Amino acid sequence: GAGVSQSPSNKVTEKGKDVELRCDPISGHTALYWYRQRLGQGLEFLIYFQGNSAPDKSGLPSDRFSAERTGESVSTLTIQRTQQEDSAVYLCASSFLQGAYEQYFGPGTRLTVT
Amino acid sequence: AQKVTQAQTEISVVEKEDVTLDCVYETRDTTYYLFWYKQPPSGELVFLIRRNSFDEQNEISGRYSWNFQKSTSSFNFTITASQVVDSAVYFCALRTLGSARQLTFGSGTQLTVLP
Numbered sequence: 001g002a003g004v005s006q007s008p009s010n011k012v013t014e015k016g017k018d019v020e021l022r023c024d025p026i027s028g029h030t031a032l033y034w035y036r037q038r039l040g041q042g043l044e045f046l047i048y049f050q051g052n053s054a055p056d057k058s059g060l061p062s063d064r065f066s067a068e069r070t071g072e073s074v075s076t077l078t079i080q081r082t083q084q085e086d087s088a089v090y091l092c093a094s095s096f097l098q099g100a101y102e103q104y105f106g107p108g109t110r111l112t113v114t
Numbered sequence: 115a116q117k118v119t120q121a122q123t124e125i126s127v128v129e130k131e132d133v134t135l136d137c138v139y140e141t142r143d144t145t146y147y148l149f150w151y152k153q154p155p156s157g158e159l160v161f162l163i164r165r166n167s168f169d170e171q172n173e174i175s176g177r178y179s180w181n182f183q184k185s186t187s188s189f190n191f192t193i194t195a196s197q198v199v200d201s202a203v204y205f206c207a208l209r210t211l212g213s214a215r216q217l218t219f220g221s222g223t224q225l226t227v228l229p
Contacts (some may be wrong), residue, residue, distance in 0.1 A: 033216060035216075041221060042205060042221040042222050043205070089157065103161070105151075105158060108157055
């Protein structure tokens with residue numbers, strides 16, 4: 001079946017502009033996660049959605065970052081007034097429920113802020 | 115707090131050699147899950163294995179094997195008879211039930227298999 005998809009695959013933006021990144025999870029997966037991966041580093045957790053529960057936003061680095069999810073479908077990560085340090089690959093993952101279930105990752109969006 | 119340490123930043127081996135990637139974790143929770151992911155040059159993370167804290171039985175899948183030892187808080191990954199296609203960054207990750215739902219990742223080990 002279809003995996004997690006993300007768009008765009010690459011995004012170049014000027015410092016100070018807003019960007020929106022999109023994630024389509026695997027159908028039937030109720031949990032959705034956003035991570036950030038800076039060049040040569042591991043993954044940093046950003047935000048987690050589970051069904052209609054309030055999202056876990058504990059990983060968002062600043063109030064310039066926000067995310068939304070409509071039900072159990074598409075999610076959008078928005079970065080306002082982008083800074084050069086926001087340059088990274090943003091990865092989305094989804095899983096069944098939570099707990100033990102493994103997360104399946106999308107191909108990521110490479111964001112470059114010039 | 116939980117933490118995953120992958121002390122090996124980069125490893126290079128020649129094809130057909132065996133290689134072990136180390137992973138050491140820290141958590142105060144008694145129930146937790148450990149994962150290994152592979153990130154090839156294409157960038158997409160590929161799930162390899164999940165292991166829960168109550169199951170210390172080692173697992174073998176083809177050329178891959180995993181050694182889970184709670185006594186040393188380690189979950190090492192061995193590739194036998196390595197191949198060029200094994201070249202990738204490998205991440206070890208930890209998830210507990212008592213804390214946040216996200217995976218805590220190690221910094222990754224870049225494995226290069228030379229022909």
